[in-house]
Amino acid sequence: MSARHLGSESRRGVTSFEVCRVRSCDAIVIGGGIAGMSAAYSLSRRGVEVVVLEREDSLTAHSTGRSAAQYIETYGGPVNQALTIASRDFLLSDADGLAEVELLQPRAVLWVAPAENLGDLEQLRQEMSPLTPHLAIVGAGEARTHCPVLDPEWVAGGLFEEGSYDIDVAGLHQAFLRGARRQGATVVRSSPVEAMDRAGGRWELRAAAGTFAAPVVVNAAGAWADEVAGCAGVPPLGLAPLRRTIFTFAAPTGYAAEQVWRWPLVADIGDGFYFKPEGPAQLLGSPADETPDVPCDARAEELDVARGIDAVNSATTLGVRAVRSVWAGLRTFAADCHPVAGFDETTEGFVWCAGQGGTGIQTSPAMGEAVASVVCGTSPPAALADIVERLSPRRLRADR
Ligand SMILES: Cc1cc2nc3c(=O)[nH]c(=O)nc-3n(C[C@H](O)[C@H](O)[C@H](O)COP(=O)(O)OP(=O)(O)OC[C@H]3O[C@@H](n4cnc5c(N)ncnc54)[C@H](O)[C@@H]3O)c2cc1C
Incomplete structure (x- = not known):
């Protein structure tokens, strides 16, 4: 079995590597920002047992914690517009009541x-x-x-x-986290994924907190998504x-x-x-x-x-x-500025949830649903029916 390793940037800060018994689940999400947590929430809502592995101690240390926190339907082109509008009711409902704060405040x-x-x-x-x-x-x-x-x-x-809004990003992220945990998801912090191998129809991931195995991996590693793909032997998308x-x-x-x-x-x-x-x-x-x-x-x-x-x-x-x-x-x-959600055709069990650009907060509810429907092989919510195919990583492969 040949382990592929991430670069030194990703290993920084790891002081020990504890090899414990393999923890198995249905899907492993890499990255605990808004993309990873929304995917974990939507997957666990469908009964999928999820483990989220996050490199940092804080789940919002990177892009998710640094945004302008705005909901704008006219930003980012028609695909982002459709994803944003498909997210609106969930945001207006304060994440189906999971949020402890009002998630949207009017801001034209x-x-x-x-x-x-x-x-x-x-x-x-x-x-x-x-x-x-x-x-x-x-x-x-x-x-x-x-x-x-x-x-x-x-x-x-x-x-x-x-019809634009300020978004309470921390409140939204917490709501996904709370909902995912209630449905059985496990979130492991300070645990960079360092090596990934596939054998016998499942992935085995070595992370700082131990070894995790699942048939499906969701790559929600934000700016590191191509790097994480490389770790799994998946060709980069050029993010x-x-x-x-x-x-x-x-x-x-x-x-x-x-x-x-x-x-x-x-x-x-x-x-x-x-x-x-x-x-x-x-x-x-x-x-x-x-x-x-x-x-x-x-x-x-x-x-x-x-x-x-x-x-x-x-x-x-x-x-x-x-x-x-x-x-x-x-x-x-991504090169066409649309987010990427879907199975990679080159590698079994590898799902992308990346390339959210400047709209990853406002589109996160819809992106989570898109990822979960693809992983579970079920129809996406009606509002996403025409969009999910356009999110597929296939469009970014030069040799498609
Ligand atoms: C200045 C700015 C303004 C913005 N304004 C808005 C806005 O107004 N509205 C909006 O909707 N969007 C906005 N965005 C975009 C939005 O913030 C991003 O699209 C979104 O946060 C992306 O979420 P993410 O979870 O993919 O990324 P991140 O939050 O970066 O999460 C990725 C996570 O993956 C983890 N990770 C990476 N590699 C590994 C590994 N090997 N093992 C384990 N974990 C790993 C990282 O530590 C990180 O926590 C803005 C962004 C910026 C920078």
Whole structure:
């Protein structure tokens, strides 16, 4: 049996390797972020015995804990739009009552454009309005009534999207975790998967916490998904981790805190920046950067923060001069920017749940259901019937 090993980055922090008896189950999920936990929840709901193996002590240490926490139907193209809409009822129901907090709070989105990009607003409206009808093109004046700090010399118009929300990401992740555990799933932290072999119709995984075996492995390793595939001898899909930076800053003086709190998320249609209220007296901003990176604990670069501040300042009267906190995270994309969910045709029992890019929180309920229906060989929920096939990794294989 030839064990394939992950690189030193993934082994870092492991102080001991305890070889204990093999723990068997129906499916092993690698990665305990929002993707892995939503898959574990949907699988366990169908009676599948699941073990989740997470490398870190915290399940939300990477992309899941670093997002902008926004639900936007018009972001990420039609496949992401359909997955997002298919997730909406679950999110609005506070994860079928599993969440201990309200998961969604209304937060409209205002796409904005300078004169030269006005056409892009109408193009987005046309592309998205069949599934998201509550979209309105607004002039510069109306854009400024929604967000009065927009600079009248920069903004020429906007696309206003109601029916968007702030997401309580921690609450959603906890709800998946709680639901999965209630249905018998086991979550093992601080346990990087280091080697994977398949024999006798099942996978055997060596992880820091021991050896685990199951006929099916779900790869929900985020930025590390191609690396984990390599560990199983599965050819990579060419997933690209792109770094994105976020900074927070004080809300401007001269506006009541309640007024600022009602501002929408404002996003440049040309992907130069976005910002949104993050608390009664604080805003969160981003240069909307997409810098190619390697799978890692991503760190914000000073230059990216400076670029973000410049972009926000040039389109607004905010006059940001200092930041309160900065962070960065990886958004991992397939070549066509659609998520990947499904069995790999090259290798028996290997399932992808990866490539969620910039929409992995808002699409997680639907992605979990897509993965579970594929693994169990059952029909997906009606809202996903036309989508599941489009998520298959087959589309990304050059030799298909
Ligand atoms: C700045 C930023 C803003 C964003 N804003 C939004 C937003 O507003 N709305 C939205 O919907 N999405 C947003 N996203 C995207 C969203 O955060 C991601 O799509 C989502 O978190 C991906 O979840 P994941 O579980 O795949 O990844 P992760 O949370 O990174 O989880 C993968 C896990 O796999 C583990 N792992 C890796 N290798 C191994 C191994 N060998 N063994 C065991 N475990 C392993 C890792 O430790 C990690 O915990 C944003 C992302 C960023 C970075």
